[in-house]
Amino acid sequence: EIVLTQSPATLSLSPGERATLSCRASQSVSSYLAWYQQKPGQAPRLLIYDASNRATGIPARFSGSGSGTDFTLTISSLEPEDFAVYYCQQRSNWPHTFGQGTKLEIK
Amino acid sequence: QVQLQESGPGLVKPSQTLSLTCTVSGGSITSGSYYWSWIRQPAGKGLEWVGRIYSSGSTNYNPSLKSRVTISVDTSKNQFSLNLSSVTAADTAVYYCARAEGGSYLVYWGQGTLVTVSS
Numbered sequence: 547e548i549v550l551t552q553s554p555a556t557l558s559l560s561p562g563e564r565a566t567l568s569c570r571a572s573q574s575v576s577s578y579l580a581w582y583q584q585k586p587g588q589a590p591r592l593l594i595y596d597a598s599n600r601a602t603g604i605p606a607r608f609s610g611s612g613s614g615t616d617f618t619l620t621i622s623s624l625e626p627e628d629f630a631v632y633y634c635q636q637r638s639n640w641p642h643t644f645g646q647g648t649k650l651e652i653k
Numbered sequence: 654q655v656q657l658q659e660s661g662p663g664l665v666k667p668s669q670t671l672s673l674t675c676t677v678s679g680g681s682i683t684s685g686s687y688y689w690s691w692i693r694q695p696a697g698k699g700l701e702w703v704g705r706i707y708s709s710g711s712t713n714y715n716p717s718l719k720s721r722v723t724i725s726v727d728t729s730k731n732q733f734s735l736n737l738s739s740v741t742a743a744d745t746a747v748y749y750c751a752r753a754e755g756g757s758y759l760v761y762w763g764q765g766t767l768v769t770v771s772s
Contacts, residue, residue, distance in 0.1 A: 547716070580758045589749055589762035590700065601760070633700060637757040641715040644700040 548572055550634050552645035558653040565621040567648045569634035574614045578638040581610055581619045584647075585630045593632075594619065624650075655679040657750050657763035665744075665770050671737040675750030675763060682731045683708060688753035689733045691724060693746040694765075701746075705753060706733055740770045 549572040559565055569579065577597040582590035592601040594610035597617060607622040621628055629652050634645040661673035675689070682689065690705040704714040706724045714722045723736040737744060748768055752761040 578756065582759070589751075589765055590759070591762075592758055592760050595755055595758045601758075635700075635758070640713050641717075642702050642757055644702070646699045 547641060548575060548636050548639050548643050550636060550643055550645035552632075552634060552648045554648060555646075556649045556651060558651050559624055560653045561624050561626055563624050565619075565624055565628070565650060567619040567632055567650070569612075569617040569619070569645050571615045571617075571636060575636040575638035577613045578636055579610075579612070579617050580635045580637070581608075582633045582635065583628075583630050584633065590633060621650075626652075655752060655761045657752065657761055659748060659750050659763045659766040661766060661768070663767055663769060665740055665768060666772050667741055667770055668739055671735070671740050671744060671768055671770070673735045673748055673750075673766065673768070674732050675734070677731045677733070677752075682726060682733065683728050686754070688757055689724075689726065690751045690753050690759065691735045692749045692751055692759065692762075693744075694749070695746045703735065703737070703748075705757075742770050744768070745770045 551570045553568045579597045581594040584590040593604050598610045609620045611618050631647045631649050633647050656678045658676045665671045688705040691703040694700050704722050704724045706712045721738045726733045747765040749765045750763045751759040753759050
């Protein structure tokens, strides 16, 4: 099973700042990585797929990069609604696995 | 717009079978090339993919649960279902149904349903 490790566990930033979230895989997943956003009491929402492609309706301030084992989700300028928990997910091998999450909180 | 809705008991006794159904609206469960999936999330914790069933009927189960999980489709009702046997408190979680596409990314999700395992 591929283990995804996200860092940091918690990121404290202010609106308008840039956020950089990391996801590292225990073995190569090529570009088969997605990012999700989850707000309290809600289902996750797909943001990025195949490492760098924005899902339908996702604002341009969200971007993804990386391949192999190291991936990054960047939010260029934080909006109040961006404070949430973010998960990465790989689809390279079954079972598809998720990282443990990064909580993005308001500083 | 595709919508998914979970239903089933919110409380299951230990050693019994957890049974949930996901009703799909806004599209046929047999059309397209999609994985109809179950994901779970214990309170305050991360996400775990329980299993999935392809449009053709083939299934994949998480090896950590494989011997206890069954996912099936009822095309006449446009539903798919999850059965998880011999449950313990560790199976207490919010269970989501979802549609995976584009190679297995979860685009459409249900709202989730909390299942508690307790006597």
